[in-house]
Amino acid sequence: MTGTTPGFSQLRLDGVSRRFGSQDALAGLDLTIRTGEFIALLGPSGCGKSTALNCLAGLLPLTAGSIWQDERRVDTLPPERRGFGMVFQNYALFPHMSVRANVAFGLRMRRLPRDEIRRRTAEAIRLVRLEEHAGKLPGQLSGGQQQRVAIARAVVLEPSLVLMDEPLSNLDAKLRLEMRTEIRRLHQSLGLTTVYVTHDQEEALSLADRLVVLRAGRVQQIGSPQTLHTRPANWHVADFMGYRNLWPMRAVSPQGALVAVEADGFRLVGDPMGDVAPGDAVMAGVRPEDVRVGEPGEAATNTMPAEIEVVEYQGRELAAEARTATGIRVHLRTDRRVAPGDAVALSIDPERLLVFPSDSDEAPSAPLADPAGARLAEPGLVG
Amino acid sequence: MSVTTSPHATVATGPPRTPRAHWRHRLAERGVDGQLWLLAPAVLFVVLLFLYPFFYGLGLSFQPTKGGPFSDYARFFGDAYQRGTIWTTLGLALPAALLNVLASVPIAYRMRGRFRGKRLVTILLVVPITLGTVLTAQGLLNFLGPTGWFNRVLMALHLTDEPVRLVHNYWGVFFSLIITGFPFAFLLVLSYLSGIDPTLERAAATLGAGWWQRFRTVTLPLLMPGLATTFCLTFVLAFSVFPSAVLVGNPAGETRVISIAAYQAAYEQYDYPYASAIAMVMGAIELVIISVVLLARTRLYTGSSGGKG
Ligand SMILES: Nc1ncnc2c1ncn2[C@@H]1O[C@H](COP(=O)(O)OP(=O)(O)OP(=O)(O)O)[C@@H](O)[C@H]1O
Ligand SMILES: [Mg+2]
Numbered sequence: 001m002t003g004t005t006p007g008f009s010q011l012r013l014d015g016v017s018r019r020f021g022s023q024d025a026l027a028g029l030d031l032t033i034r035t036g037e038f039i040a041l042l043g044p045s046g047c048g049k050s051t052a053l054n055c056l057a058g059l060l061p062l063t064a065g066s067i068w069q070d071e072r073r074v075d076t077l078p079p080e081r082r083g084f085g086m087v088f089q090n091y092a093l094f095p096h097m098s099v100r101a102n103v104a105f106g107l108r109m110r111r112l113p114r115d116e117i118r119r120r121t122a123e124a125i126r127l128v129r130l131e132e133h134a135g136k137l138p139g140q141l142s143g144g145q146q147q148r149v150a151i152a153r154a155v156v157l158e159p160s161l162v163l164m165d166e167p168l169s170n171l172d173a174k175l176r177l178e179m180r181t182e183i184r185r186l187h188q189s190l191g192l193t194t195v196y197v198t199h200d201q202e203e204a205l206s207l208a209d210r211l212v213v214l215r216a217g218r219v220q221q222i223g224s225p226q227t228l229h230t231r232p233a234n235w236h237v238a239d240f241m242g243y244r245n246l247w248p249m250r251a252v253s254p255q256g257a258l259v260a261v262e263a264d265g266f267r268l269v270g271d272p273m274g275d276v277a278p279g280d281a282v283m284a285g286v287r288p289e290d291v292r293v294g295e296p297g298e299a300a301t302n303t304m305p306a307e308i309e310v311v312e313y314q315g316r317e318l319a320a321e322a323r324t325a326t327g328i329r330v331h332l333r334t335d336r337r338v339a340p341g342d343a344v345a346l347s348i349d350p351e352r353l354l355v356f357p358s359d360s361d362e363a364p365s366a367p368l369a370d371p372a373g374a375r376l377a378e379p380g381l382v383g
Numbered sequence: 384m385s386v387t388t389s390p391h392a393t394v395a396t397g398p399p400r401t402p403r404a405h406w407r408h409r410l411a412e413r414g415v416d417g418q419l420w421l422l423a424p425a426v427l428f429v430v431l432l433f434l435y436p437f438f439y440g441l442g443l444s445f446q447p448t449k450g451g452p453f454s455d456y457a458r459f460f461g462d463a464y465q466r467g468t469i470w471t472t473l474g475l476a477l478p479a480a481l482l483n484v485l486a487s488v489p490i491a492y493r494m495r496g497r498f499r500g501k502r503l504v505t506i507l508l509v510v511p512i513t514l515g516t517v518l519t520a521q522g523l524l525n526f527l528g529p530t531g532w533f534n535r536v537l538m539a540l541h542l543t544d545e546p547v548r549l550v551h552n553y554w555g556v557f558f559s560l561i562i563t564g565f566p567f568a569f570l571l572v573l574s575y576l577s578g579i580d581p582t583l584e585r586a587a588a589t590l591g592a593g594w595w596q597r598f599r600t601v602t603l604p605l606l607m608p609g610l611a612t613t614f615c616l617t618f619v620l621a622f623s624v625f626p627s628a629v630l631v632g633n634p635a636g637e638t639r640v641i642s643i644a645a646y647q648a649a650y651e652q653y654d655y656p657y658a659s660a661i662a663m664v665m666g667a668i669e670l671v672i673i674s675v676v677l678l679a680r681t682r683l684y685t686g687s688s689g690g691k692g
Contacts, residue, residue, distance in 0.1 A: 059585045079588035092586035096604050096684030105600070106590035139686050157590070 007160050008069045010034050011193070015065035016075075018051050024217045025051040028065070031212060031222065033161070033195065038187050040208035041197045044240065048217040049197040050089060053163045056195065057086050069160075080109075085154035089165040089197075091146045093138035099125065099149050100134045106157045124156035127186070143170040148179070155186055164196045168203065180207060201241055205229060213237050231273070235283035235356040243285035244331040248358065251280045258350050266326040268302050270353030281358040288319065290352040291332035294345040303347040306330060308338045322346060437666075444659035455660035459644075465661075468641040469668060475553070475628075475640065476621035477672075479560035483568035483617045484610055486561075491573040492598070496581070505573075512566045519562050520630035524550055527558065555631035556638045560624060564617045571616065575609030576602075604684060611680040615673045622669055641665050 016029040026048040033039055041049045054060040056067065058079035067075035074082055085106075093102050103124050107117040125134050128148035138146055147170055154162055167183070168176045184207055187194050198204050204211050205225040213220040213228065221233035232238035235246055249263040251272075259272045261284050270284055296305055306322040309329075320338055322330045330346055338344060403409075410416065445452040459465050490508075494501060511519060527533050529546040537543045549555060579602060587597040625642040632638030641661065649658035 057585075057589050059588070079585070080591050080593055082589075083591065084589060086586070086589040088582055088586055090580075090582060092580065092582040094583060094586075094601055095686055105587070105592075109587075109591040109596060137684075137686065153586075153590070163589075 008035060010070060011161060012068040013056070013065070014068065016052070016055055016062055016067060017064040018048075018055055018060055019063045026055065026214075027217045029212075029219060031219075033193060035160075035193050036191050038184075038194045038196065038207060038209045040204035040211045041195060041214060042201060042204045042211055042240065043199065043214035043220075045199060047214040049199075049214060050165055051217075052214070053086070053165050053195065053197055056161070057084050057163055058082050059086075083157075083159055084161040084163055085157055085159035087147075087150045087154045087162070087164040087167045089169075091138070091150040093146055093149055093153070095138055098135050098137060099130055099141070102138065102149055103152045103156050105153065110157075120156055124152040127155075128152045128182070144172065144175055147171060151179075151183070155190065155192065158190055158192070160193065162192050162194045164194065166197055166199070168198075169200075176203075183207065213240060215240075232285075232354065232356075233273070235285055235358075238283075238285045238354060238356065242287055243354070244288050245291070246283050246285045247328055249282050249284045249355075251276045251278050251282050251355070253278050259355050261355055263328070264326045266304065266324065266328065268304075268348065268353055269350040270302075270348075270355040271351055272355045274357050276355055276357055283356045283358055285354045285356065286348050286352055288331040288333045290348060291330060291334075292347045292349075293332060293334045293336050293338065294347055296343045296345050300347060302350055302353065303345050304328075306344055306346050308340055308342045308344060311338060311340055440659040440662055443656050444663050445656075447656045447660070448654060455657045456664070458657065459661055459664060465644055468639055468644045469664070471638065472622055472624070472640040472642075472665075473668070475556055475560060475624060475638065476618055479557055479564060479621045480568075480614055480618035482561060483564045483621075484572070484614045486565060487569040487572040487613070488606070488610070491569060491576050492602070494573065495576045508569055509566045511562045514563075516559065516563060516626040517630065519559055520627050523555060523558055523562075523631050527555065550631045552633050553637050556624065556628050556640075559627035559631050560621045563627075564620055567620065568613050568617045571613040572606070572609065575606055575613070578609075579605050607683045608680050608685045611676050611683070615676050618672060618676075619669055622665070622672075641668075 011033040013029050013031045013033075016026065017024065018026040029052060031039070041052055043049055051060065055062055055075075058075070058077060062075055065075070066073055094105065097105065100121055104117050104121040107120060112120075122134075125131055128151055130145060130148055130152070133141060133145060138149065141149065147167055151164070151167055154164070164183075168179050171179060180203060183194075183196075186192060187207075196204075196207060205228075208225060210222065210224060211228050212222050213233075215236050220237045221228060223231075223233075228237065228241055232241050232243065235243075239246055247263060249261040249268070252260040252262045252267070254260075254272075255269055257271070258269050259276050260267060260269050261282055262268075268284060276282055294303070304324045304326075306324040308320050308322050310321040312319040314333075317333050317335050318338060319331070319333050322332060322344065324330060324346070332346065404412075444455060447455040447458075450457075494504065514522070525531055527549040529548070529550075533549070534543075534546040537547065549558070583601050583605075584597045587601045592600065623642055624640055625646065628634055628638045628640045628643060632640075634643050642665065645658050645661040645665065648654050648661055
């Protein structure tokens with residue numbers, strides 16, 4: 001590293017908020033980013049991910065809160081004095097400059113020696129594999145190539161923090177995987193602290209050290225990929241993290257550490273994620289891959305007879321949709337050769353059926369933030 | 384291209400084997416399709432109101448009342464008093480057009496975003512368009528004339544002992560050209576500027592560029608083609624200056640512009656061929672200036688996001 005930007009040991013966001021009119025695009029984001037960390041900002045469209053990045057980069061003034069780089073307050077600095085690199089959602093490449101000039105732009109602004117500019121530019125272009133296109137204008141590149149130019153332009157400065165706004169959203173599946181590895185490699189080899197926005201949970205899980213899930217401008221959960229994968233803090237996070245089966249039910253009675261839930265005379269036992277008292281409305285969630293398909297007639301806990309309705313071929317596995325006798329629709333994945341119309345018995349491991357309080361989206365409570373990262377064994381919200 | 388061993392390369396590149404595209408495809412490639420009819424009214428308009436009078440005047444200019452076909456042109460260029468109108472007019476129109484464009488840029492740059500009161504400011508800046516030249520001249524005479532407010536204020540403040548002469552000379556016409564030309568230039572520049580993606584400047588900011596560097600390296604290059612076009616339009620407006628040259632200028636002396644020479648030939652000497660010849664000279668000079676500017680403009684980037692230049 002050439003050390004042109006001052007490094008930091010941690011970047012602290014303290015109640016960062018941004019309103020547009022009466023709408024909270026981002027409400028009270030508290031987050032501490034350690035140097036070298038890879039943070040993914042995750043959430044559905046319009047949840048405030050780009051707003052958070054723009055606030056960090058200094059492109060949007062905050063309506064409340066502050067940002068601290070170690071002991072230095074940076075939210076009052078203009079973007080050009082923060083030294084954070086950014087990859088924009090719409091690339092924002094300079095249309096009148098060649099790929100090479102785009103990548104060299106930041107180095108030129110720092111008035112580095114000409115040789116160094118040439119060397120680092122060439123290196124960054126090679127890194128994103130655009131050597132053949134270095135002389136072209138952005139308008140002559142495909143969407144994916146433009147995106148790679150945007151990445152090269154941001155990382156060539158080796159900034160103390162790189163902000164990436166869905167940098168892979170326009171790439172085809174294969175290139176996307178390659179670039180994902182590339183970004184991870186860049187992050188590791190350059191030690192770049194990265195905040196990465198995506199709405200693709202798989203991408204977030206595979207890249208990030210820590211995930212921040214946003215919904216409607218509010219933090220839902222902060223934690224390691226494992227925590228979010230296995231212990232979502234509420235059913236909105238679960239919904240986002242691939243719990244495709246989410247059934248509104250009612251809690252009946254506690255069973256040891258577990259809880260029995262019921263809907264339309266159909267009874268399941270699951271793992272409570274938070275305060276669940278008998279009679280409460282709950283959301284019971286399970287991933288399609290955690291639904292087991294057995295022979296009809298099996299009787300065990302959490303086993304229900306169902307009929308396969310739709311089958312999608314997905315390579316080694318089948319993704320299927322089944323309907324239970326009581327009318328509940330179940331998404332499942334299986335390597336059994338099931339066909340529409342087959343009668344099966346579905347069963348769910350009680351540990352894998354997560355029971356969320358229905359209203360838990362209203363007031364996410366304190367334990368949601370998980371600064372330590374991987375606290376695997378600990379349920380997210382036990383009150 | 385050399386022959387390659389790859390079979391599909393020869394198929395794709397071998398010209399004899401490439402079937403010709405259907406004629407409709409080839410026409411569409413050149414932009415020939417049904418939408419061409421949308422141009423019909425404009426073509427008619429141009430033919431009736433521009434091409435016909437132009438060629439009529441061109442023909443007339445070669446039929447002088449006496450002498451050979453070029454004798455009226457020779458007469459114009461041979462007479463220093465007439466020839467001088469070219470420099471007088473250029474001396475007014477070029478600085479006025481340049482100032483209009485240059486003054487529009489910072490104001491439009493500041494106003495390109497959304498802010499409170501933008502509409503009011505825009506209206507205020509654009510009002511002169513609705514005034515018309517004659518009303519503007521009247522206002523200038525009242526304001527800048529020897530007994531106008533401007534001079535009265537200067538004298539009341541004892542900044543000057545006798546009125547500063549700002550009308551009935553070069554400056555009167557110059558001010559008039561600014562007042563009428565600036566709103567056009569401003570509106571054009573503002574629309575070119577709004578066509579530039581604002582995230583480009585934000586990207587430049589995250590790359591460490593301060594506001595001046597952002598303007599110079601990103602916005603200005605993208606705006607340049609639009610500025611060239613704006614310059615041409617305001618130059619043409621200023622070059623054909625006539626009413627204000629008479630009303631607030633000195634039409635017999637320092638603001639005897641070329642259109643006055645043409646007017647005198649046509650309506651004082653009733654020499655239409657000579658007037659046509661002067662008009663043709665006028666057109667030729669405009670054409671030369673515009674060609675120079677547009678030629679320079681082709682060297683600039685004019686693709687997407689570069690305003691609408
Ligand atoms: N300039 C603005 N004026 C008003 N509202 C805005 C503005 N920018 C964003 N918003 C609102 O703020 C909310 C968050 O927007 P943001 O762009 O951060 O979403 P996002 O999470 O990046 O979504 P996506 O995944 O679609 O990019 C949205 O509801 C949006 O409508
Ligand atoms: Mg966004």
